[in-house]
Amino acid sequence: MGLERSGTEVFGMHEVLNQPPEFGGRDLWRDDVALREALVREGGDGFRSEVAAYGALAGGELLALSHEAHRDRPRLRSHDAAGHRIDRVEFHPAYHRVMELAIAHGVAGLSWARPEPGAHVARAALAYLHYQAEPGSSCPLTMTHAAMPVLRQAPALREWADKVAACRYDARDVAIGDKPGVTLGMGMTEKQGGSDVRANETTATPSADEGAYTLVGHKWFMSAPMSDGFLVLAQAPGGLTCLLMPRRLPDGDRNAFTLMRLKDKLGDWSNASSEVEFQGAMAWRVGDEGRGVATILQMVMLTRLDCMLGSAGLMRMALSQALHHCRHRSAFGKRLADQPLMRNVLADIAIEAEAALALSMRVARAVDAATHDPREAAFARIATAIGKYWICRRAPAVVNEAQECLGGAGYIEESLLPRLYRQAPLNSIWEGSGNIQCLDVLRALSREPETAEALRVEFDAANGLHPAFDALVAGLPDMLSAASEAGSRMLVERLALALQASVLLRAGSPIAEAFCRSRLGADHGLALGTLPTDLDDGSIMVRGAG
Known part of the structure; x- marks a missing residue:
């Protein structure tokens, strides 16, 4: 029996009550006060209108398109109907629309299309917003953006660099001479080597044309296989060499x-x-x-930064989902958002998300200045490894905690959270796992003294702003002098927390006190939701909601 009553949905004898409304279209820029502050603080305010426009798009059209792009996964068509080998990956039209919008708004090319002060900071904000809406497409967007410093090394490849900077998307499988813009993928990893790319066995044999080679071998992972070109590593006569392999040859034929x-x-x-x-x-x-x-290491600073930004974006969207649910759902006689323990959890998630964004945007400023400021270049070199290790490691725990805020509703596919949870481990693996980052930090600190000096300057700038921060920084020299490979994760964790605290304290962030007490002192447990009970969790939640 079906009944209709004003203001209530009734199905049979069952009334649908106490359910949050749909998350709906959101303006991810308007709702994120921490992002708005960071864009100004780190020098990207000249691009405010571009970032604001993309924030509205990301929380609206892009978020809707993302559901379609994820539900209908890419499929490989190896042959056409006549039996010709075509090796074509087919995507849902929503994916192509996402790529078109992202590239047109500068997610892959703003830094190169408008090389002005603050461009890398603004582009970082765009990448952070994009990851909240459609993280899967961030892979080719990141690869395309990060390839530019490599492409610029080869004057013969200027057309590729120009078409990255064109901010145009063309999904057709044709030679780049017929396309207004290009995308780039990457093929580094082989079965026998993994992260140890020096163990690669793919061979590159010089051909008759200047600078051209033929490749024979395999790649265990090659990202974004419908890209126009791929940066690969192969063994040339002179050793391991970086090469650009196009999908289509200049005459339009398929590459081999x-x-x-x-x-x-x-x-x-x-x-x-x-x-x-x-x-x-x-x-x-x-x-x-x-x-x-x-050669390929020139990409690493940019790809690691995007891993940080992506994880920060996942945490931010998980927080938004949890806050939305808890503000509209009641249990035991009052809203979830009004219950003390749930408020503690939500505030803790908000602190973690903002700290991740704050450090990521500070690193973006260093990347922006790296070409003309050696100290900022050294800071970017070390901070990307530190930040990638820690921020990417925190994301899965934060997303899972947000799932718990929704209970079973956060574990079913109608919710966005299962997608975020599946995505969360990727950035800690991609572009070098946690151990690789920690070993790189040790190597930099021991062989590149300018990196240690850049950290010292950064910490000195926040000296005296909080006793817990001062105590942590005072103990770092002893940790550094005793640093070992086996203990490097603890060292990098402490450095990451000190960097996050330094940024928040110098920014005068309203969450800086809570961060320092809960992350640097003894007032926090190992789980989220263990903030000191005398902190103003309500104001932290309000800030997190925008």
């Missing part, structure tokens, strides 16, 4: 590589990743032979 299969991944469903074999594929050298790792 085969997509063996698409990876069946835990998350990141809207984006394809593949295994590939090279069968004499043409590629063009970037940088000198034997300098492949050094």
Whole structure:
């Protein structure tokens, strides 16, 4: 029996009560006071209108498109109906619309299209907003953005660099001469080596054309396989070398590589990743032979920053989902958001999310200044490794805590949280796992004294602003002098917390006190939701909600 009563949905004998409304279209810029402050603080305010416009788009059209792009995953078509090998990855139209909007608004190219002071900071804000709405497509967007410093090393590849900066998306599988803009992927990892790329066995044999090589071998992971070109590492006569391999040759013919299969991944469903074999594929050298790792490392600062921004974006969206639910859901006679223990949890998530964003945007400022300020370049070098380790490590725990705020509703696919949870571990693995980051921090501190000096200057700027911060920084020299590989995770964790505290304290953030007491002192447990009970959790929640 169906009944209709004003203001109440009734199905049979069941009334639908005490359910939050749909999350709905949101303005992710308007709702994020911490982002608005960080954009100004770190020098990107000249791009405020561009970032604000994308925040409204990300929380509206992009968020809706993301559901479609994830639900209908990419599929590999190896052959056409006549039996010709085509190696084409087919995406839902929503994915292409997401890519079109993101690239047009500068997520992959603003830094290069408008190389003005603050451009990297603004582009970081765009990437953070995008990740909240559609994280899967962030892979080709990041690769395309980060490839530019590498492409610029090879004057013969200027067309590729120009078309990255054009901020135009063209999904057609044609040669780049027929396209207004391009996207880039990457193929580094092989079965036998993993992160140890020096163990790569793919060979690059010089051809008759200047700077051209033929590739024979495989890649265990090649990202975004429908990209126009791929940066790969292969063994040339002079050693491990970086090369650009186009999908289509200049005459339009398919290049000689085969997509063996698409990876069946835990998350990141809207984006394809593949295994590939090279069968004499043409590629063009970037940088000198034997300098492949050094050449590709010029991307690392940018890709690590995007890992930080992506994890910060996931935490922010998880917080938004939890706050929305708890403000509209009641239990035991009052709203969840009014219950002391739930307020403690929500405030703790808000602190973690803002601290992640604050450090990420500070690093973006260092990247922005790195070309003309050696100290900022040194800071970016060390802080990207520190930040990637810690922020990416925190994201899965934060997203899971947000799921708990929704209970079972946060574990079903109608909720956004399962997608966020599947995505959360990716950034800690991508572009070097946690151990790789920690070992890189040790290497930098021991071999590049300017990185230690950059950290000292950063910490000195916040000296005296909080006793817990001062105590932590005072103990760092002893930790550094006793640093070992086995203990490097503890060292990097302490450095990350000190950097986050330094940024928040110098910014005068309203959460700085809560961060220092709960993360640097003895007033916090190992789980989220263990903030000191005398903190003003209500004001922290309000700030988190915008």
